[in-house]
Amino acid sequence: MPDFAVNLSMLFTEVPLAERFSAAAEQGFSKVEIQFPYELPAAQILDLLQHNKQQLVLLNAPAGDWFSGDRGIACHPDRVAEFRQGVSLAIDYAKKLNCPNINILSGISPANYNSKLVRETFIDNLKFCAEVCANENIQLLVEAINTQDIPGFFLNNSRQAFELFQAIDHTNIKLQYDIYHMQIMEGNVIQTLRDNLDKIGHIQFADVPGRHEPQTGELNFSNIFKALDDMGYSGITSLEYNPSASTAESLGWLKQIA
Numbered sequence: 218m219p220d221f222a223v224n225l226s227m228l229f230t231e232v233p234l235a236e237r238f239s240a241a242a243e244q245g246f247s248k249v250e251i252q253f254p255y256e257l258p259a260a261q262i263l264d265l266l267q268h269n270k271q272q273l274v275l276l277n278a279p280a281g282d283w284f285s286g287d288r289g290i291a292c293h294p295d296r297v298a299e300f301r302q303g304v305s306l307a308i309d310y311a312k313k314l315n316c317p318n319i320n321i322l323s324g325i326s327p328a329n330y331n332s333k334l335v336r337e338t339f340i341d342n343l344k345f346c347a348e349v350c351a352n353e354n355i356q357l358l359v360e361a362i363n364t365q366d367i368p369g370f371f372l373n374n375s376r377q378a379f380e381l382f383q384a385i386d387h388t389n390i391k392l393q394y395d396i397y398h399m400q401i402m403e404g405n406v407i408q409t410l411r412d413n414l415d416k417i418g419h420i421q422f423a424d425v426p427g428r429h430e431p432q433t434g435e436l437n438f439s440n441i442f443k444a445l446d447d448m449g450y451s452g453i454t455s456l457e458y459n460p461s462a463s464t465a466e467s468l469g470w471l472k473q474i475a
């Protein structure tokens with residue numbers, strides 16, 4: 218059975234972020250991830266983690282101004298300084314919270330720049346991040362996201378990520394393989410995981426369509442989780458879905474397969 222974590226930005230949203238740690242602990246989760254933890258001071262998050270005997274396993278670097286439409290800025294040629302400042306904040310949180318992974322969002326390709334410059338900016342930023350994270354013993358992750366939910370998102374499939382890894386040529390970068398996004402963009406989930414396990418550092422999941430819990434859509438999660446065990450995946454597999462009912466009700470599948 219995978220080593221499960223739960224994403225506190227998408228599950229347990231019935232209560233404010235600070236209350237989701239205990240709500241997750243009550244459901245048996247000892248590992249949590251937060252997309253953007255910055256609304257709470259790191260010291261408060263540390264208290265909550267300690268109080269609930271939980272480990273924070275993943276956070277995202279700041280992704281620009283989400284409410285104005287940014288979905289990451291790592292590929293934006295005119296925002297390199299802002300991006301790198303955000304990475305410093307992410308590292309600060311990760312160190313204070315003993316969080317082993319930082320995820321980067323490429324962002325939407327900016328329309329006013331040529332595609333070569335956009336790609337080069339992303340590569341340069343990821344080289345920089347891989348090195349500064351390596352110095353702090355933090356694994357750098359980058360996530361591919363489907364272009365139905367975020368039209369124009371620059372990094373949107375696993376093959377593209379693996380090509381970028383060759384150009385980046387750094388040992389401290391891996392793909393955050395989100396089964397939901399990759400089922401939409403390319404399918405072939407189990408074979409892709411098996412063929413590229415050495416390049417995958419973290420897994421997230423939701424069913425397709427709808428981005429809800431397992432057993433609401435087309436994916437066979439029992440088979441996917443068994444395949445992950447069989448191929449020897451030893452990383453974390455995280456629930457990152459929009460519960461179709463309450464979060465507690467949405468966990469029925471987990472009790473069935475555990």
Ligand SMILES: O=C(O)C(=O)[C@@H](O)CO
Binds near residue numbers: 277398
């Ligand atoms: O949307 C996803 O999938 C994520 O993992 C988020 O971190 C993006 O904000």
Ligand SMILES: [Mg+2]
Binds near residue numbers: 421
């Ligand atoms: Mg994800």
